[in-house]
Amino acid sequence: MREERSFQIARWVVLVPLIIFTVAPLYVMITSAMKPLVDVQGAFQWLPTNFTLQPFIDIWATVPLAKYFGNSLIVSVCATAFSVVIAIFASYAISRYRFRGRGTFSGVVLSTQMFPGVLFLLPLFIIFVNIDKTLGFTFLYQTQVGLIVTYLTFTLPFSIWMLASYMDGIPRDLDEAARVDGTTALGALFRVILPAARPGIIAVAVYSFMTAWGEILFASQMTNSATRTLSVGLQSYATETDVYWNQIMAASLVVSVPVVLGFLLLQRYLVAGLTAGAVK
């Protein structure tokens, strides 16, 4: 097919502003992370004049970044692992069984996507406090367990929907054949469905991890100084007297690298999984 000249011109007229808009913050983040503090306190410099890597060393001392990093890692990895396992079972049931309550279950799960997080935050806060009071020790409120439980549930609805769409695309003959051969329902799931659904599972895992790693609202109320995650911890680079912009940028860069790299490596799966429901 021929591309008209007008289209080729229009392409760059549209794309160049979008590239600048998208890349500008990334440029600011990377270059500012390599400037000394005085250079980010004065007028903005387009190019770093006094190049330094000191901010990348200082970030670990100014605030307990390593601890926040570890907390975020524990919470995100656990939330992702549990969420993926629970979503696999639930989506298998939705995709392969017709049972009473299936419609209600899918409906409720999907409709939770509509409600604002603040609506859950207040009651959850009170429910967690009271569960702990009943138990007699701190189990959920401002603990990693509480955060993991919350995040894994956040990602469940979308994960279930995405995985069920993906499994719908796997021919039934495959697991029916396994059933005829005498495997149990779980056997068919583990030996037939899981290997075939791997791209979908990777997509769900990436999505869950990104969600947990980036969550702010619940992290701001459901953590304390011991369980603080990156999303809230990053704001402590601003003190009463100084805002360490170079260190904030360096820290932002450091905490972004794992997720962005993971995303870029697994992009293919995520796009395929995200669109399994939409394009089918």
Next chain:
Amino acid sequence: MAAALVERPARTVAPGGSARNRGKRRVSRWLVWNKWTPYLLILPAVLMELLIHVIPMLVGMWMSFIGLTQFFITNWATAPGVGFGNYRIALNFNNSLGEKLVQSFGATLGFTLLVVGISFIFGISASLMLQHNFRGRGLLRTVFLIPYALPAYAGIITWKFMFQRDNGLINEFLVNTLHITDDAPFWLIGGNAFVAVVIVAIWQQWPFAFLMTMAGMQGIPDDLHEAASIDGANIWQRIRYITLGMMRPINAVLLLLLFLWTFREFNTPFVLFGPVPPDSANLLTVNIYSSSFIQWNFGLGSAMSVLLMLFLVVIAGGWALWNRRVNRNA
């Protein structure tokens, strides 16, 4: 292809006749499987949903009817019932709280319409321009998706730096590069804060619009374009009549999702301005947050959350009705 996407939620919520018949046939075939297996499979998901979503939602609705202030936090069972009192306060537009809620609602609506509209236009334009292969296409696709991959706070905090009055990139560009103004404006306080929060939200949202539209366009068969091309349609006509026409169902879903997500957006204003944003950017979710956790009036905060939720339910319901009519006519 596209119809499947639109039908899916409708079918799961209210099974239609055809789905039920198909279901019956399957039931007989799958009856050999243990009847309880599906329930065991969804049990963990049900428990988690109950604990984190369903029960808190019901508690939240109940909380909106009691006077839960800081005096009753540890002893919440003794908080007095106030009936619709919290709603009366929130919706009494003559007092300062009600007035603030109306102003906040207006700001949120304006914010949402701007962000959804512009993000959608950006997303679909980029998808259209990347439809055909050319040098650098793969790289651009990756670059455009980076804001989506970046943790929200990292992106927003960088924008916050760019919007600083004395040492940010925006003012350096406007004052010293373009010489548009001599007086460096404030971006994070006053009326400009609204502009700032809209720009940052677009930066974060449009990659998702790009992702969805790009996937939708991949689903359009090449034959259609080729046939039209042979018939003499130029690329603009093909975009207008084939691509945009085929994309309508996906666009409808995308716009609804963007609207629901943007309307309850919390991260952007919260990271840019902290828990107490300037009036022009006082979005509903942050307003609710500060009523609850800064002023410790949980009852009022819950009442506002329920109102926000009702509004979104009405929007989604209206969308579903409109979508059904459009599909029937089409």
